[in-house]
Structure formats: structure tokens, C-alpha cells
Amino acid sequence: MDFMTILSDSLQQALGPTAVVYCLAAIGLNVHFGYTGLLNFGQAGFMMIAGYSLASAVTVFTTSLWFGVIVGLILTVILALLLGVPTLRLRADYLAIVTIAAAEIIRQTISAAKFSDTFGGQDGVTDFISGFRAANPYTEPLDLGIVEWSAYDTWVMTVGWAMVAVSCLVVWLLMRSPWGRVLKSIREDEDAVRSLGKNVYAYKMQSLIIGGVFGALAGFTVALRSAAVGPSFFATDVTFFAYTVLLIGGAARVLGPVAGSIIFWFLITGLGTFFSQATRGENPLIPPEIMDSQQASLMRFIFLGLGLMLLMIFRPQGIFGDRRELALDAR
């Protein structure tokens, strides 16, 4: 058992590009769920639209990544409008089912063999990242002693954490404005807000769009991190993981998603490396009859599921949240 490797792997993931992706996705969900009380289970759909826009801007339309960013943002706004029209008048559980269905529609359509000439089917799209690579100012890997990132990862992290910082600032400013206070009161009591003459539907729609745009930033980061996009990067579980990230840190807290993402990836990677080491080698810690290396890779998901349940039961406000702010119920 090599605890230094476990620590170094965990730290690398906890601060690395993947944590940035889930942090941005969770910031979007924080706007939806934490502040407005909208149960959006289709965040993966927003991410996918954005990721594929970035990729196909280069591969299909042979323009720049900047063009892809703009198209991706426009498309996510359109998606939010399309989703919002039929769902925002519905109760929370209906909204959850419809958003999850919409994300799956997007995923199955984009990954269909019929469009494989454009979107690569199950293989996805690659070879679009050269412009971003060329702009990389780092030439050396970033070495902090116990943990090291490649020059490219460092570049993605720099851009990614900068986006996180800006996003957190935007959320902070929005939520302390009168507009943000209306959102929070919609979460607390929609009818009361309506009786004050506010257009609840419009506020919910704006919240859905803004949260979706943060989801789009997460989708861009996925494309940059992997230098590829594929349907498996945007499966339903991605949304669920993002919810776990949000709930660990604490919903309705500006920095909740940041803390949640770092802690989530630290624990998940630590568990993964621990069980992979415990089942590897000549004389493994856990005998192969009980657990082989394939099964070891599943242990972290077993713990993740269990953790999400226990978290929601015993500490729904997460680490930094306020319990009174999460007394949510379907209305």
C-alpha cells in the first residue's frame, strides 16, 4: 500500500481539470436548484450541446474555437428556452423527469449512427483542439512535489479555475441583487412571490438560462480537458455526480460547488486508487476471490451512491450550507 501515491492521485484529480468540469456544472445546478428550487436533471444535456458546438465548430465548419464558444452559448440559451416552455409551469418531479428525458434525447440523437459523419457516432469528435494547444503558455509540467500536472493540464486548469472564479463572482453578485432575492423567494414560496406581482415564470426561465450557461462552460471544459467529445462523457450519471458535488459543498452557497468538487474528486480518486492498490500485485490485501481489479474499480461508485444517500438523509445542507435554506418540498 503506497499512501503517497493515493494522496498524490487524489490531489491531482481534486484540483485537476475534471474537478473544474464538475465545479462549473454544479455552479449551474446551484443557480437552478440551490437558489430557485428548480430540479434540473438534464445538466448533461446543456454540457453536451456546448461541448459538441466547440468541437464541430472546428471539425465541421472549420472556424475557430471562439466561434464554437459563441455558438455553444447561443444553443444552450435556445435549449433552456425550449425546455422551459413546457416544464417550468410543472411541479418539481415533472420537471425532473422531463429534463432528464431531454438530456437523453440530445445524447441519443447526437450519438446516432445516422449522424456519425458529422458527430462521429459513439466515437465522438476529436482533433479540434490545436488552436487551444498552440495558445498554451506553459512549456514545463507543473510540479508541486507530491503532485504533478502536465503542461497541457496546467493550461486547462488555469483557464478552468479562472472561469470558476468569474462564475462564482457572477453568482455572488446576482444573488445579492434584488433579482437574486426574488429567485430565493420563489424557492421558498412561489405563490407568495406571485401575489406580489412578480412574473414567476419569467424569473424561472432566466434562472434556467443562466444555470444552463454555466453548464455550457462545463461542457467547453470537458472538450478542452479530453481534447475530444463523446456521448459517454455526457451520460445521465454526469448530472447525478454534479448534484452530489453540489450537495457535498452545500446548495445555495456561492463557494459550495467549489468546495464540493474538490472534496468529491479527492474522495472518489482516493477510494479508487486505494481499492485498485489493494487488489493488485502478487499478494493483494484483499484476496481475489472477494474482489478482483475489475470489481475494485466499482467500489468508489458503491461508496458514492451510499454517500449521496447518507448525505441527503443526515446532512442535506452539505458542509457549508444552511439547513433552513434547504427545507425544499415539491409544491
Added chain:
Amino acid sequence: MLISGHTPRSRFAAVGALAFVLFLLLVPTASAQASSAAPASTGQGCQYEDDEETISIKGCLRDLRETPPEPVPGVQVTVLDDAGAVVGEDETDETGAFDVPIPGDPASALGKTFTVQIDESTLPEGAGLRDPDQVELSIRFTTTSDQAVSFPIGDPLAGSAGKLTQALQLTVGGLVFSSLLAMAALGLSMIFGTTGLTNFAHGELITFGAIMAFAFDRLPGEVTIGGANITVIVGVLFAFALSAAFGWLNDAALWHPLRRRGTGVIAMMIVSIGLSIFLRSIYQYFAGAQSRNYSQYSAVTPWEFGPLLVTPKEVVVFLLAMSALFGTTALLQYTRIGKATRAVADNPALSSATGINVERVISIVWIGGAALAGLAGALLGLTQGFDYQIGFKLLLLVFAAVVLGGLGTIWGAIVGAFIIGLFTELTTLFVPAEFKFVGALLVLILVLLVRPQGLLGRAQRVG
């Protein structure tokens, strides 16, 4: 629904609106796609040696003009990959079987599309394909198991009749699938109706049934009655019973304590997501990631009804599913406990005040709902094999069925399941099979636009 608040007229309007939506969906696509022949679900009686290491495309050529259908040997079959390169060739043997292995690792074929071509000039004198245009078929590997294709040989069918036959054939498959979907949907809807919980772990109840039936099937020994081997059928019933116990355990160990704590329904919904991830990983831990089949009924000769091919397996599955559905609805409609269940679904506080033991009713609903879901899973595993994700993949269609019919209603869940089930199968007439789920989910969203409470749901504020 205990007390129906709206008139039959508004219900007709709802059905009419749905029919209109379906019509709108189908019309633009009808002309776009010519027939895409569906891969056959069985090997139609051919014997193949099963090889775990490689996957292959196999099939069986039968001359359907003879009764029983006669094997057609000596026909050249070629398999091409998506780039058009030849992957392998085979000639049908004296049983009419061919088997073209796909080179390389089974996982590498996942998601790839292969084209199977048949050389018409090698067909015997006088024999031709039933559908003369169908000299090639496309096959996509979505699991790492062998894929079977069929090229029905016989008198050519007239073009329109071919389409009609195809539609009928798809209806048969759609009815079988719908009956399974209805069982799963009924369980979900009953649980929602009585507890308000949108259970995202319902798919895992389905998978549980499939795995338990498989575990029983794998036990050494066989169960026979009068010489007939009924191991798998007994396995399905075994799964049904164990699922009921699993449902009770779910409620007693998790949901009942949560209700006592006063946990809100959204918190419970997120707990159910955690439970879903947890159980799915546990299943994969013990059952592995590969797709599995039960020992019996994987390859059987279909019965012919005119141009229709129906396998005995489909009949058994459909009859079992329908009797479970009728049994459950009769229980709900006529027995005391059934009436109590509907009363709790309608208004828990009021039924509690009238002396109904609400917690006992909820416990029974969990037992019944999980048993139905488990039975659906076991029978689904019987029809198409299963892997650890079978329930999770089905979950969205179950949700679609329940929401379409009206969340929490009993008849709504069944009606919704049959609409979604038949829709998914019949749309393959017009659009590629890979879009059939997409179509069903689009119907869900469109119906919610027109009629948010679902087809049979009571008109009330749902937002």
C-alpha cells in the same frame, strides 16, 4: 383514481390530442425512410456452438414455403464493416446456419455498424427473398453478445403487404414489450400515488428481478414437470417472490424511516438517485458488465400465423405479464386492501382518519410494486437477455409511460405503457431503430405541453 373529477368527454379530448400529436410526428418521417428490416430476435432453431471469446453475426436461412420451414444450404453470406471492407464470409451449412465471427476484441465492436449481404445468385432454383429489396441488413452492436439476423426466403411479398406485415410483426413485439413496461409502470405509479416518491431506483428493482431469475437458472439441477423442463419459468416466479421481499426491505429499511423523519419528497428523490447508483454498482460487482441470457428459450422455432412469426417465448411472456396486470388491477378494484390502496393514493390524511392503516397499505404497495417490477425484469431478461443496466435504461421509458398516463393513476400507467411500448416499436417502420427511444421521449414532452396532468390524470394544478 378513486374519484374522477372530469368527464369522459375531456378524456376523449385528451386521447384525440395525443392521436393528433402522434400523427404530426409520423407524417413528415413516413416518406423519408424506406423499410429498415429489423434483426430477428432468435436464431430460429439453428444450433450454434457458443463461444465466449469472440462475437459474431449469425443467422439461419429457412425456406418459409415449406411447413416446417426447410433449411437453405449453400448460400453465400458476406459481412462488411462501416467502411465497406469485407470482415468475413460464410456459406450456410446443411442446417441453413451461418456464423461470421467479428475479428478482434468484442468490446471494440461496440457501437460499430456492420452490413450483412446475401448473394441472391447462390439461392437455390426458384427460391427468392420474401422482401426482394432486402439483400442486405445493417446490424449495430450495442452489447458484446452475438447478433442474429434473418433473411426470410419464400415467395416475394407485394410491397404494400410487406409493410403491413412488418407493421403487424412490430405490433406483436410492441405488445409484448408494452405488457412488461406496464408492469414496471404500474409499480412506479402506485408507489408515487401512495407516498409521493418519484423513485429513481425503480429501474434497479427491474434489474433485481432479472438477476434473481438468472441466479436461479444457474443453480445446478433442473426443475421438470412430466418431462418438460420448466427451470426458467420457475426461476421467473422465484424472482417475482424475491422481488416482493426486496420491495418490503426497501420500504422497511429506508423509506419508512425517512417518512417518519418527515423527509421531503425532493430529498427522498435525491436519496433514490443515490440508491440507484449504489444498487447498480452492486449488481455490476456481482453480475459483471456483460450481457447474459437464460439457459432456455434463447433459440426457438417460431410459430407462423400467416405471414406473422410469433415465438412460443413471446406468447408465454405476454400471457404471464397480462395475467399479472389483470390480477393486480382486479385486486385494486375489488378487494378491501385494494380499495384502501386507492383511498390512500387519493388522500392519505383522509384515509388515515377513516381508520385505514396508511403505513400498512404503503408497505403492501411497495411489496406489490417491486414484485411487478421484478417480474417485468425477469421476463424482459427472458425475451432479450439482460445486463446490470437493463432497468436503468428502461427507467426513462417507464417514467414516460407513467407521466403520459398521469402520475399516480393506475389505469393511466397501463394505458401510457401500451402507448409508449407500441410507439417505440412501430416508429421503427419509419425511422431508424436507434431513434425509437427519442421518439417516445419526445411524445412525453409534447403531451406535457398539451395536457400536463397526463391522459388520465385529474385536472389539477401540477405546477
